[in-house]
Amino acid sequence: MSAARDLLSTFEEFLRVPLPVHLRCWDGSEAGPPDAAARVEFRNRRALRRVLWAPNELGLSRAYVSGDLVIDGDLYAVLGLPDSSQTR
Numbered sequence: 001m002s003a004a005r006d007l008l009s010t011f012e013e014f015l016r017v018p019l020p021v022h023l024r025c026w027d028g029s030e031a032g033p034p035d036a037a038a039r040v041e042f043r044n045r046r047a048l049r050r051v052l053w054a055p056n057e058l059g060l061s062r063a064y065v066s067g068d069l070v071i072d073g074d075l076y077a078v079l080g081l082p083d084s085s086q087t088r
Contacts, residue, residue, distance in 0.1 A: 004031035
């Protein structure tokens with residue numbers, strides 16, 4: 001199984017929108033549009049835990065600042081994604 005593909009489909013199902021980002025996960029798997037404006041790399045499972053614990057800019061920021069998450073490309077494309085409080 002591909003962690004990136006599973007993660008992307010889970011996020012899209014939860015948020016009810018397609019995500020215009022390309023994901024790369026700790027296991028080397030990748031998913032999402034190859035020409036996406038932003039590429040998000042979950043370097044380890046801790047990055048995922050940080051994002052899930054606070055599913056908004058705070059969790060994303062903590063993962064990014066700690067180095068567990070890397071964002072290449074358009075940072076605003078990632079920050080503009082809906083969070084769970086906006087979709088429920």
